[in-house]
Structures are given as structure tokens and as C-alpha cells.
Amino acid sequence: MAKVPVQFTLNGAEKAEFIESGTTLLNALRDKIGDTSPKGGCHQGTCGACSVIIDGELRLSCLTLAETCNGADIKTTAGLAEGGVLHPLQRAFLDAFATQCGFCTPGMIMAAKVLLDRTPNPSREDVVEALSGNICRCTGYEPIIQAVLVAARANSQNAA
Amino acid sequence: MELRKDYFADVRKDGLHEIGQPRPRLDSPGHVTGKTAYFADRNFPGMLHLKMVRSPHHHARIRSIDTSEAEKHPGVVRVLTARDVPHNVYTILILIQIGPEDETVLADGKVRWKGEAVVAVLGETERAAQEAAAKVKVDYEVLPAVFDMEEALKPGAPLVNEYHGQNYYLYDSGECRKVRFGDVEAGFAQADHILEQSYQSSPIEHAPTETTGCVVAPEGNDRFTCYTNTQAMFFTLDNASIILQMPGSKLHFVGGTVGGGFGGKVDVIVEPIAILGAKLTGRPVSFVYSREEEMQISSPRAAEKVVIKDGVMRDGRIVARKVTGYTDAGAYSRHSPYGAQKGAAHYPGPYTIPNVWIDTYCVYTNRTPSSAMRGFGVTIGDFALEVQMDKLARLIGMDPLEFRFINAYRDGDMKAHRQPTEGAALIECMQEASRAANWPVAEKYMAMSSYRKGA
Numbered sequence: 001m002a003k004v005p006v007q008f009t010l011n012g013a014e015k016a017e018f019i020e021s022g023t024t025l026l027n028a029l030r031d032k033i034g035d036t037s038p039k040g041g042c043h044q045g046t047c048g049a050c051s052v053i054i055d056g057e058l059r060l061s062c063l064t065l066a067e068t069c070n071g072a073d074i075k076t077t078a079g080l081a082e083g084g085v086l087h088p089l090q091r092a093f094l095d096a097f098a099t100q101c102g103f104c105t106p107g108m109i110m111a112a113k114v115l116l117d118r119t120p121n122p123s124r125e126d127v128v129e130a131l132s133g134n135i136c137r138c139t140g141y142e143p144i145i146q147a148v149l150v151a152a153r154a155n156s157q158n159a160a
Numbered sequence: 161m162e163l164r165k166d167y168f169a170d171v172r173k174d175g176l177h178e179i180g181q182p183r184p185r186l187d188s189p190g191h192v193t194g195k196t197a198y199f200a201d202r203n204f205p206g207m208l209h210l211k212m213v214r215s216p217h218h219h220a221r222i223r224s225i226d227t228s229e230a231e232k233h234p235g236v237v238r239v240l241t242a243r244d245v246p247h248n249v250y251t252i253l254i255l256i257q258i259g260p261e262d263e264t265v266l267a268d269g270k271v272r273w274k275g276e277a278v279v280a281v282l283g284e285t286e287r288a289a290q291e292a293a294a295k296v297k298v299d300y301e302v303l304p305a306v307f308d309m310e311e312a313l314k315p316g317a318p319l320v321n322e323y324h325g326q327n328y329y330l331y332d333s334g335e336c337r338k339v340r341f342g343d344v345e346a347g348f349a350q351a352d353h354i355l356e357q358s359y360q361s362s363p364i365e366h367a368p369t370e371t372t373g374c375v376v377a378p379e380g381n382d383r384f385t386c387y388t389n390t391q392a393m394f395f396t397l398d399n400a401s402i403i404l405q406m407p408g409s410k411l412h413f414v415g416g417t418v419g420g421g422f423g424g425k426v427d428v429i430v431e432p433i434a435i436l437g438a439k440l441t442g443r444p445v446s447f448v449y450s451r452e453e454e455m456q457i458s459s460p461r462a463a464e465k466v467v468i469k470d471g472v473m474r475d476g477r478i479v480a481r482k483v484t485g486y487t488d489a490g491a492y493s494r495h496s497p498y499g500a501q502k503g504a505a506h507y508p509g510p511y512t513i514p515n516v517w518i519d520t521y522c523v524y525t526n527r528t529p530s531s532a533m534r535g536f537g538v539t540i541g542d543f544a545l546e547v548q549m550d551k552l553a554r555l556i557g558m559d560p561l562e563f564r565f566i567n568a569y570r571d572g573d574m575k576a577h578r579q580p581t582e583g584a585a586l587i588e589c590m591q592e593a594s595r596a597a598n599w600p601v602a603e604k605y606m607a608m609s610s611y612r613k614g615a
Contacts, residue, residue: 036201037194039419041369042451049369077194090192094184102191103370103419109192137369137420 008072010035011079019066025059026050028066029076037078037106041135048134051107052076058114060133077106080113088151088158089113096147100138108134112148122152167588171611187417198417199387202375204444208237210437211289213279213296214457215271218305218526219318222269222278226297230281233295235288238441240280242268245436246405249323251493252428255398262323263492263529265403265433271300272320272491273528275457282437282445305526309465309486312525320491320524329489329497329522337504339518341576347480347515351471353555358467359544363460363488366533370419372458373448374431376438384435385412389419392426399428400435411435423532427459427494459531462496463488466507466544471515472552476566483507485520485541490529495536497522502537508576509545510586511567516576564590565605584610 003018010033017032026043029035029052038061041049045063052061053075080087086094089109099105108131115122115130122130127148128141136144163180190196227239242248245265254261267278279296283289304318311317312327320327328335348354374388390396393415401408418425434447449458464487471480485503489496500522507518533539553560565587573581587610594601609615 030201031203034203035194036197039198039370040200041371041419044451046451047369077192081193086192093192094188095182097182097185097188099185099188099191101368101370101418101420102187102196103198103368105191106194135369137367137422 004067006066006070008069008074010074011076017066021067023066024062025052025064025066025069025074026061029061029074035076035078037076039103039106041103046135047104047107048111049104049107051110051134053110053114056114056117058111075110075113077109080109087113088154089116089148092147092151092154093144096143096150098139098143098147104134104136108136108144112151115148116152116155120152120156122148124149164592167592168585196417198370198419199375199389199415200370200373200446200448202377202387204375204377207375207444207446208282208284208437208441209286209289210434210445210447211281211283211286211293212277212453213281213293213298215267215274215276215278215298215300217271217300217302218274218307219303219320220271220300221303222267222271223299223301225279225299227279229295229297230279230292233283233288233292235284236281236292237284237443238282238437239292239296240266240282240433240437240440241278242266244440245403245433247403250399250403250428252395252399253493253495253498254402255395258493258497260323262321263494270322273526275528276491277433280433280437282441307525307527309463309488309521309523309525312523313521318526320526324524327524329493329500329524331497331501336519336521337501339504339507339516339576341517341578342480342515344480344482344515344517348469348471348482351479352474353472353552354469355472355548355552355555356467356469357548357551358465359540359547360465361463361540361543363463363528363530364533365455365458365460366420366422366424367455368418368420368422368424371449371451371454372425372430373446374434375444375446376431376434377444378438378442379412383410383412384438385414386431386435388413388415388431389417389421390415390425390428390431391418391421391423392428395426396428396431400432403428403432404435404439406435423461423534423536424458426532429458457528459490459494459529461533461536461539462490462499462530463527464540466541468544468548470548470552472556474556476556476558476563478511478513478552478567480515481508481513482517483519485518487520487522487537488527488530489522489524490527491524492529493522494529494531496530499532499537503541505577505579506538506541507545509542509549510569510584511564512569512573512581513567513576518576559601561590561594561599562601562605565601565608568608568610570609571611586610
């Protein structure tokens with residue numbers, strides 16, 4: 001099968017790969033580039049575990065063809081901590097006991113990051129809406145919602 | 161939440177310093193940074209992908225299997241059938257002497273449920289394996305199937321599993337697990353009221369976000385490393401050793417990181433065939449359930465039927481309880497004989513009843529094999545028992561919580577399966593629940609104790 005070149009920025013670093021046409025961004029990130037932080041839970045766009053941020057938008061990498069991402073700016077949970085310092089969302093997920101098995105966590109954090117980037121002081125309803133595409137089978141969601149609200153408060157205190 | 165240390169304060173010396181204190185989870189830093197390594201995060205050069213050809217029928221004889229077209233498909237490396245599996249008929253609990261071996265790794269001559277694994281295809285890509293799997297031709301002679309437990313137990317029902325010879329698990333106690341305590345018929349004769357009700361549940365899928373699977377890498381020293389999300393590491397290692405007729409020293413299992421299990425990952429299903437594929441091709445093999453397979457193929461919680469007959473006095477005492485429990489194992493045992501047995505010990509509930517009769521059946525049907533899930537064997541039973549308790553309380557016009565105080569087990573009471581009660585805390589839990597839920601009960605119940613004599 002014909003290979004096609006793809007080139008994009010992943011967590012600030014330039015990446016270039018030859019991939020088979022039709023490869024999903026999820027598989028390209030995991031199998032070619034080696035960023036396994038997006039998870040494949042359903043490969044049909046229903047669980048949210050593969051969520052990444054493409055040019056500031058929350059996207060399901062299992063439904064995104066890698067070859068459509070040429071020139072894009074892609075962010076994943078693996079690139080969130082800066083210089084070994086956890087992002088406030090990561091800190092809050094840790095402190096609020098918002099992870100159990102951890103499989104949904106990278107996708108949850110991506111969804112929460114897009115929310116906080118746009119809505120720094122979200123209501124509880126905003127958080128629930130923002131996470132509604134991400135399935136968690138362990139926590140019952142409540143600690144995750146709390147973690148996002150805590151991270152939002154930490155952000156606004158830092159900004160003040 | 162308030163931690164009430166005053167309960168049992170006179171009998172325990174520890175200060176419960178840890179309870180109620182937040183403690184960081186050791187695995188969370190990996191989870192929030194995306195660094196936790198799940199089995200599917202291992203990727204090896206030249207890794208093959210395994211896809212399964214599955215039965216489209218609930219019950220059928222296999223007349224023939226033709227893999228020739230599949231083998232010719234571009235990108236296919238190997239096709240496996242029952243003949244390739246060294247010890248094809250197994251059962252998980254054989255490790256604790258719960259036999260007979262009753263399940264095939266790959267179907268041999270017969271399929272007993274819709275979705276059963278028949279042929280395994282190893283391809284260079286998932287796509288090649290999937291496309292080739294669709295080219296395997298299996299000629300089936302469809303057989304009558306049975307889906308209802310009571311139908312399966314009737315004479316003349318289609319025989320689901322020849323390794324058992326009848327549609328129930330044969331315990332050393334006979335066709336069911338039995339508990340006999342006191343004289344249940346005398347209890348019913350003395351009761352003011354009798355209530356018989358039946359309760360049923362459907363299979364429940366755990367639906368973990370990470371699907372079942374494993375990645376196997378052949379090592380230079382003739383060993384195989386199996387990265388797996390099993391919840392039962394040593395069960396899986398030992399069963400793989402039996403199925404592959406390979407000493408355990410040749411198998412290196414790496415796991416413990418499970419993306420949600422809930423009991424759904426305790427069966428030994430994907431690892432042996434993936435290791436076999438790696439052995440026969442000399443290449444790494446990945447076998448990961450699709451979401452559809454996770455929902456349709458992996459074992460659910462068993463469907464259960466529970467029939468409860470109680471004799472109760474107007475003063476609130478339950479004097480006789482007869483329970484018949486049915487656990488739908490599906491086509492194969494897996495962990496269900498154990499689940500049904502657990503139910504037998506559990507069914508009187510946390511109540512002291514002088515006359516008890518319990519029969520629990522583990523029944524084979526042509527449904528998806530069921531297995532473990534969170535408290536299997538007792539969870540559905542508890543639902544049935546507690547709904548029954550509410551109905552009994554209504555029948556005699558008594559407050560449902562006070563009714564439970566009257567019947568609650570206490571330290572020293574003999575349970576129906578001949579284990580004396582120790583460390584009971586039901587009364588104290590109900591006292592606290594009464595306060596927390598603002599559901600007051602009479603003072604005499606608030607003065608009761610699980611362990612203090614006379615209280």
C-alpha cells in the first residue's frame with residue numbers, strides 16, 4: 001500500500017513520518033511516533049480515551065486520519081507537564097483521587113484542558129458538559145469533576 | 161463523611177489513624193502524565209495481529225473447516241485451528257481441582273455459543289488478519305439451542321456440553337449445592353405468613369474502557385514474554401502452561417496494570433492462543449479484543465434466577481427460608497460453579513433463621529459463558545433477599561428497618577452453613593444508617609449490639 005508523508009508538531013516538537021494512507025492519528029501517534037498517552041478504548045469515537053488537542057480543538061484521534069494533520073499543532077497529555085512540573089489539571093487529578101485504572105485519564109485531561117483554556121472559571125455544569133464525551137468506568141465521575149473545578153480555582157489564583 | 165470511632169471502641173485497640181485520611185495512590189503519577197504502561201503500549205517490530213473467526217450460531221456441529229483461501233490472503237502468516245493447540249480442552253478452575261475440563265481454546269467439532277472462537281488468523285496487519293478471517297469457510301450443521309435455565313434442566317433438553325453430560329454442574333453433593341439447617345417444613349407449618357417470590361437478572365457486561373488483550377514477544381532464550389491485562393496473573397500462567405504443554409519456566413508474564421477489570425479479566429482466553437501464535441511463527445503477536453468483542457464475547461456476570469420462600473411470624477421473626485438459586489454459566493464453566501456455590505453459603509443473608517433449605521444450580525445453556533464480576537454469586541442474591549425483606553415487612557405491617565434488626569445475625573449465632581458468626585457489624589451499621597438517613601427506629605433497636613451479651 002502506498003505510504004504518505006505526514007509532518008506535524010507534537011507537544012512542541014516537529015515530527016515527520018511515512019504512514020500507510022488511512023492510518024488513524026491514534027495509531028500513528030502510538031505505533032509510529034511512540035506517544036502512547038492517547039488510548040484506544042473503542043476505535044469508533046464513543047469512549048473519548050484517545051482525545052487529543054489539534055490546533056486548539058478537542059479531537060478524537062481514533063476518528064482522525066493522520067494524513068489530514070499535516071502542519072497541525074497537536075497536543076497530548078504526555079506533553080502537558082513542563083520541565084517535570086505537573087500541569088494544575090494533573091496535580092488536581094492526583095490530589096482529588098480522580099484516577100483509578102487510569103485508562104480514561106489522558107483523554108479526560110485533554111477534554112478538561114480545552115475547557116479551561118476557553119472557560120477559566122467553569123461552572124459544574126460546564127465541566128459535566130465538557131467531559132460528556134469521555135467514559136470512565138471506575139470513578140463514578142464525581143472526583144474527576146471535582147478535580148477540574150479545583151484546577152480551575154488553582155489557575156485563577158495563579159493568574160490573580 | 162464523619163468517621164464514627166465510638167462503635168466497637170470497647171473491643172478494639174487500634175486508633176484507625178489511616179481511615180479517613182487521604183493517601184496518594186502510587187500509580188496516579190503515571191496515569192496523569194500518560195506514562196503508565198498498559199499492555200497495548202508495548203509495540204515490537206514485526207508484530208503480528210491475531211483475529212478470531214467466531215461462530216455465527218448458538219449451537220452447531222462443525223462439518224468442515226476450509227482455511228485455504230484465508231492462507232492465501234496477502235499479509236497472512238499463519239492460520240490456527242484446534243489441531244494446533246497442544247491441550248485444547250481446558251477449564252480455568254482445574255488448578256483448584258474443579259473439573260472436568262469442558263472448554264475448547266479453538267472449537268473442535270462443535271460450537272456451543274454464538275461468538276465461540278473457531279479459527280485464529282495471524283496477519284502482518286490487523287486489516288490483513290481481519291480480511292483473511294472473513295475468508296475462512298466453516299460448514300455448520302445447526303443444532304437446537306437452549307437459552308433458558310429451567311428449560312435446560314428439563315428432560316429432553318438439548319445437551320449443551322458433552323464434557324458434563326447434563327446441563328448442570330455436578331457437585332459432590334449432586335445436581336446442586338445444598339444447605340440444610342433445622343427443619344424448613346416444620347418452620348413453614350409454624351409460620352403466621354408464607355411469602356414465595358421469584359427474582360431474575362440478566363447478564364451484565366463489565367465494559368472496561370481498556371478491552372481484553374495481550375502482546376506476546378518470543379525471547380532469545382526460548383521463553384515467551386506475555387504482556388497482559390489479566391486480573392488473574394498466576395491462574396493465567398498456569399493454565400497457559402497446561403494448554404501449551406509448556407513448562408511455566410518458559411513463560412514470563414508481565415502485568416498488573418489493568419485498564420478496568422471489575423472481574424471481567426479473570427478468564428484465561430487471549431493469552432494461550434497468542435503465545436501459541438508467537439511460538440509457531442517466531443514473531444511477536446498482539447491479540448486485542450475490539451470493542452464489539454469486549455461487549456459480545458468477553459464473559460458477563462451470569463444471569464440468575466432466585467426463588468425465595470419465607471415463613472414469617474407476626475412479631476417479625478423469620479422462622480423458615482427456602483431458596484432455589486440458578487446461575488446461568490452459559491456454555492462453559494469458567495468461574496460459575498464457584499459463583500453458584502458461593503450463593504449457597506450466602507443465601508440466608510445476614511440474618512439468623514432457624515430453619516433453612518438452599519439449593520443452588522450452576523446451569524449450562526447456549527449463551528455466552530459467564531464468569532466473575534464484582535461479588536458474583538452474592539450480588540444478585542442480595543438484591544433478591546433485600547427486596548424480599550421489604551416485602552415481608554410490608555406483609556406483616558412492620559417498619560422494614562426494625563424488621564431487619566429483629567432478624568439480624570449477631571456474634572455466636574450459628575449460620576445455616578455451620579459457620580458460627582464472628583465479627584458481625586450489621587446492627588451497628590443499621591444504627592448509623594438510621595441516624596444518617598433520619599429513619600428513626602424504636603429505642604430498643606438503637607440499644608442492640610452485635611456482640612454485647614444481653615444487649
